Amino acid sequence: MKSTFSWKTxxxxxxxxxxxxxxxxGTLQTPLFAPVGTQATVKAITPAQLSEINPELVLANTYHxxxxxxxxxxxxxxxxxVFMNWDGPILTDxxxxxxxxxxxxxxxxxxxxxxxxxxxxxxxxxxxxxxIDIQEKLGADIIMAFDECAKPLDFDYAKEAMQRTHVWAERxxxxxxxxxxxxxxIVQGGIFRDLREESxxxxxxxxxxxxxxxGLSVGESKxxxxxxxxxxxxxxPADKPRYLMGVGTQEDLIEGxxxxxxxxxxxxxxxxxxxxxxxxxxxxxxxxxxxxxxxPLAIDPDCACYTCQNFxxxxxxxxxxxxxxxxxxxxxxxxxxxxxxxTRDLRQAIIGGYLDDFAAEALAKLNLSRVPExx
Amino acid sequence: MKSTFSWKTxxxxxxxxxxxxxxxxGTLQTPLFAPVGTQATVKAITPAQLSEINPELVLANTYHxxxxxxxxxxxxxxxxxVFMNWDGPILTDxxxxxxxxxxxxxxxxxxxxxxxxxxxxxxxxxxxxxxIDIQEKLGADIIMAFDECAKPLDFDYAKEAMQRTHVWAERxxxxxxxxxxxxxxIVQGGIFRDLREESxxxxxxxxxxxxxxxGLSVGESKxxxxxxxxxxxxxxPADKPRYLMGVGTQEDLIEGxxxxxxxxxxxxxxxxxxxxxxxxxxxxxxxxxxxxxxxPLAIDPDCACYTCQNFxxxxxxxxxxxxxxxxxxxxxxxxxxxxxxxTRDLRQAIIGGYLDDFAAEALAKLNLSRVPExx
Numbered sequence: 075m076k077s078t079f080s081w082k083t084x085x086x087x088x089x090x091x092x093x094x095x096x097x098x099x100g101t102l103q104t105p106l107f108a109p110v111g112t113q114a115t116v117k118a119i120t121p122a123q124l125s126e127i128n129p130e131l132v133l134a135n136t137y138h139x140x141x142x143x144x145x146x147x148x149x150x151x152x153x154x155x156v157f158m159n160w161d162g163p164i165l166t167d168x169x170x171x172x173x174x175x176x177x178x179x180x181x182x183x184x185x186x187x188x189x190x191x192x193x194x195x196x197x198x199x200x201x202x203x204x205x206i207d208i209q210e211k212l213g214a215d216i217i218m219a220f221d222e223c224a225k226p227l228d229f230d231y232a233k234e235a236m237q238r239t240h241v242w243a244e245r246x247x248x249x250x251x252x253x254x255x256x257x258x259x260i261v262q263g264g265i266f267r268d269l270r271e272e273s274x275x276x277x278x279x280x281x282x283x284x285x286x287x288x289g290l291s292v293g294e295s296k297x298x299x300x301x302x303x304x305x306x307x308x309x310x311p312a313d314k315p316r317y318l319m320g321v322g323t324q325e326d327l328i329e330g331x332x333x334x335x336x337x338x339x340x341x342x343x344x345x346x347x348x349x350x351x352x353x354x355x356x357x358x359x360x361x362x363x364x365x366x367x368x369x370p371l372a373i374d375p376d377c378a379c380y381t382c383q384n385f386x387x388x389x390x391x392x393x394x395x396x397x398x399x400x401x402x403x404x405x406x407x408x409x410x411x412x413x414x415x416x417t418r419d420l421r422q423a424i425i426g427g428y429l430d431d432f433a434a435e436a437l438a439k440l441n442l443s444r445v446p447e448x449x
Numbered sequence: 450m451k452s453t454f455s456w457k458t459x460x461x462x463x464x465x466x467x468x469x470x471x472x473x474x475g476t477l478q479t480p481l482f483a484p485v486g487t488q489a490t491v492k493a494i495t496p497a498q499l500s501e502i503n504p505e506l507v508l509a510n511t512y513h514x515x516x517x518x519x520x521x522x523x524x525x526x527x528x529x530x531v532f533m534n535w536d537g538p539i540l541t542d543x544x545x546x547x548x549x550x551x552x553x554x555x556x557x558x559x560x561x562x563x564x565x566x567x568x569x570x571x572x573x574x575x576x577x578x579x580x581i582d583i584q585e586k587l588g589a590d591i592i593m594a595f596d597e598c599a600k601p602l603d604f605d606y607a608k609e610a611m612q613r614t615h616v617w618a619e620r621x622x623x624x625x626x627x628x629x630x631x632x633x634x635i636v637q638g639g640i641f642r643d644l645r646e647e648s649x650x651x652x653x654x655x656x657x658x659x660x661x662x663x664g665l666s667v668g669e670s671k672x673x674x675x676x677x678x679x680x681x682x683x684x685x686p687a688d689k690p691r692y693l694m695g696v697g698t699q700e701d702l703i704e705g706x707x708x709x710x711x712x713x714x715x716x717x718x719x720x721x722x723x724x725x726x727x728x729x730x731x732x733x734x735x736x737x738x739x740x741x742x743x744x745p746l747a748i749d750p751d752c753a754c755y756t757c758q759n760f761x762x763x764x765x766x767x768x769x770x771x772x773x774x775x776x777x778x779x780x781x782x783x784x785x786x787x788x789x790x791x792t793r794d795l796r797q798a799i800i801g802g803y804l805d806d807f808a809a810e811a812l813a814k815l816n817l818s819r820v821p822e823x824x
Contacts, residue, residue: 114767118774122755123495143742143767150743151763159759367518368525380497384534388526392489392518399493399774 079256079283081314087429089307089334089447092421095284095315097163097215098254099155104315104336105420106130107327107413108165109344113138114148114158116410117344118402121159126380127411131163131216133339136208137172141191141198145211153213165216165339168205168246168260171288171320174223182222184238202245210252218286219246221260226294232264239288240276247280258284258317265298267305274309285310286317287335291326300329301448307334308449324353324416325442328433331420333447343413347405350394353412356439359387361405366391379411380404454631454658456689462804464682464709464822467796470659470690472538472590473629474530479690479711480795481505482702482788483540484719488513489523489533491785492719493777496534501755502786506538506591508714511583512547516566516573520586528588540591540714543580543621543635546663546695549598557597559613577620585627593661594621596635601669607639614663615651622655633659633692640673642680649684660685661692662710666701675704676823682709683824699728699791700817703808706795708822718788722780725769728787731814734762736780741766754786755779 078098085092095102108131109116109124116124116132124132134154139145151157154164173180177189177198186201200208205220220242224235239262250257259282263269278285287306290299303318310316315336321327322340330338343353352359354374359366361373372382373390381390381404393401416436423432437444453473460467470477483506484491484499491499491507499507509529514520526532529539548555552564552573561576575583580595595617599610614637625632634657638644653660662681665674678693685691690711696702697715705713718728727734729749734741736748747757748765756765756779768776791811798807812819 113771113773114764115773115775118778120498120755120775120778121759138771142771143763147743147763147767151745151761157761157764157767159764368522370526380495384496386526386532388518388522389489389532389534392522392532396488396513396517398488398490399777400490400495402774403493403495403778 078254081284083312085425087424087427088332090331090420090424090429091312091334091336092424093315093336095336097256099161099163099215102130102163102315102337103421104130105327105331105417106337107322107417108133108337108339109410109414110135110339110341111158111160112341113142114154116406118348118399118406123380123403123407124160127407127414129162129410129414131165131337132160133165133167134158134212134214135169135172136166136205136212137169137176139212140169140200140208141193145208149211149213155213163216164214166209166212166214166218167319168209168218168220169200170205170221171223173200184241202242203249206246206249206257210250210255214255216256216258216284219243219257219259221262221288223289223292224262224264226264226289226292226298229264229266229269232262232266232269236262236269236273240273243277243280247282256283258282258286260286260288260319261306261310262289264289265294265302270302270305271309274306278310282314284315284317286319288319290318291321297445299326300333300445303330303333303335304447304449322413324413324440325437327413327416328420328436329445331417331424332429332433332444338417343409344406347409348402350401350405352405353409355412355436357441361387361390362394363391373408374412377408377411378415379408381408453629456659458687460800462799462802463707465706465795465799465804466687466709466711467799468690468711472631474536474538474590477505477538477690477712478796479505480702480706480792481712482697482792483508483712483714484785484789485510485714485716486533486535487716488517489529491781493723493774493781498755498778498782499535502782502789504537504785504789506540506712507535508540508542509533509587509589510544510547511541511580511587512544512551514587515544515575515583516568520583524586524588530588538591539589541584541587541589541593542694543584543593543595544575545580545596546598548575559616577617578624581621581624581632585625585630589630591631591633591659594618594632594634596637596663598664598667599637599639601639601664601667601673604639604641604644607637607641607644611637611644611648615648618652618655622657631658633657633661635661635663635694636681636685637664639664640669640677645677645680646684649681653685657689659690659692661694663694665693666696672820674701675708675820678705678708678710679822679824697788699788699815700812702788702791703795703811704820706792706799707804707808707819713792718784719781722784723777725776725780727780728784730787730811732816736762736765737769738766748783749787752783752786754783756783
């Protein structure tokens, strides 16, 4: 019997791949960028507006939903798809990353992590089994193994965290019960080649239907991030999707796709939007700037998003200066569209066999040049 | 030649009227409730979302747009319709009300008002001529005479402000140049019958294509407001639209329509939304309440709005508790839909000849009974 979750490589261009990954709520066309709906909402936009952007996949955060409103309430209301009114594929992370970045007074033991909620200070606990239980109640199509995300530059801690992540990955596989969810394993190991290679071998031996690269874009240099992706992807099997967690600048998407990454997510585009910044093919625009006060052009005159089809830079600047909520909405729509469209364009470039040219041109517009691969 | 701005009474039921008022951007079907887009945006929603609510008319505030971004910028960008991307009929107020409610250190003289901006404290001036000039640059379909809104309970000041308002109304008529805008005159006079009757006679003698009742819903009792509407509407000509400014609770819309009001506007529904309150046929719901934490129903299960068609009370409560922008958006959509639909229903009731029954039933659902008319 064919699995619900099957990967198909449609085209390759050197290490880059265009693929398909089937889920109960639709087939993902990769490479893809997934908007993040941290608290079961992509901030400042409705599901109807998100549908117009038409992302392949949407994220939600287990840590946040565990704390508020609680996984039992989401389950009672019919699961995440019904709760947030998103009928397309959803992925939840495991809560691991947020425990290490948001929560306070963490106590890590081999069984799990005890921490205090960043919302009300109450004591909470996550472990591989608890994370899987929560994610099964949330009901996303893709769920993630509970991992420990170490600081990327500390070898000893990175090694310890990696080893714990491996043990926890096995426990997540054992704990998992729902057949309609794909559990992805996460490779850790900081920026250390031997750790990353060991982690990639160990995690890919466990039989996950997809693999993620965790613990990057957390303070290391771009070069360290890119070469680490190469070490890992040289080992991860080619017949399963590869997800680079928490990465979402335009150059990182391009460099990641060139190195064989299929899936990306990041809060970056919506966070930038709420701070008044527009992501364009030629770089970032601070839309509060007085230079836009009388500018009748769209943010990006070639952009097909609702914002660029209907509003001037002058209007968006006015909304920002006047502190109107609509500014966040319109910029979130534009920024998400920009990243989703970039991954669609990268996919077409892979299928069309012109990826190198496309990447060089897209990077040049951003005043960047391609970072040489090390492997 | 038929004027661009023509009123047609389609049906009456006692004092209530169903009518049509043609403008360059479409024909208003009355009674109607106009959402307020203070700073050229109906707060927290896009024009596309506003289109789904399908209001007959949208307001914008001259005072706010005068201060920011300035009428010249709006004019340069093609006027309000283009600037805010709303192709339907728009009305701007004159700035008078806001000068008296928002600005500080006002100095009123017979020529106009000097005040300090509530945004940056800079000194500004409005007069009948300046207000009309600004409103012509903004380019709404309906513009308003510059008036002085007195505290409703002080007879001497109400009389002085009314007399100034009459002089200013004439000056607005003289200052007006654009033929594609309808200038409405405003009746003042506090809650004093003789003043209101004098004002209604004076203003309606000036030949405006429509009339407004200003200075109500500013602290007086409901009974005082309702009887004042009666005094005024008994005098205002029946062949022109009547606009009750700044009024927007459900009971006020019903009682106003029963007394012959055609047009309403208010920030109330969107302001309530941002504070987490839902307006329903059976009253106001505080959606933050813990009683909604697991409630799978829509805010109003019979409501056709996007919010009620797609989201549970539990989800909206979660968004409010989690301080997500989407809460303001979804509640604004619902509250505006509720008031716009109420005026549509009132219109149908007038045309169908069942207004008394409809009003009694709608008020009963709100735990209210009809306030007897005094005239």
